[in-house]
Amino acid sequence: MATNYQLYRPASVASNAASGFGVATLVGSYSSQALAMSAPSVAGDIIVPPGYDWSLTAFRPQLANAAQVTGVPQYVVTGGGAGTVANYLGPVL
Numbered sequence: 001m002a003t004n005y006q007l008y009r010p011a012s013v014a015s016n017a018a019s020g021f022g023v024a025t026l027v028g029s030y031s032s033q034a035l036a037m038s039a040p041s042v043a044g045d046i047i048v049p050p051g052y053d054w055s056l057t058a059f060r061p062q063l064a065n066a067a068q069v070t071g072v073p074q075y076v077v078t079g080g081g082a083g084t085v086a087n088y089l090g091p092v093l
Contacts, residue, residue, distance in 0.1 A: 005048070006026060007029075007041060009044070010022055010023070010044065021046070022059050023059065024059065027041070027045065033049065041076045041079045041080065047076065049069065049071040050070050051065050051068035051070065
């Protein structure tokens with residue numbers, strides 16, 4: 001389970017109930033949400049906060065430990081690591 005913010009790049013930018021986003025690659029791990037949001041990203045990346053993990057079977061963020069949750073998973077709308085909240089949507093579950 002993640003204890004920091006992780007930036008994932010899924011194989012698909014569209015999710016569906018049956019297959020989620022597909023296999024995802026861990027792009028980076030960051031100590032704060034601000035660092036994760038300012039990291040180089042592309043539209044479709046997903047920021048997974050502490051308390052969540054990337055499910056290897058459902059292919060989407062999954063709650064792992066409610067005691068560590070600090071926010072909700074966020075979908076990157078505009079890539080580039082602009083770092084502004086307007087470039088991100090949440091939750092993504």
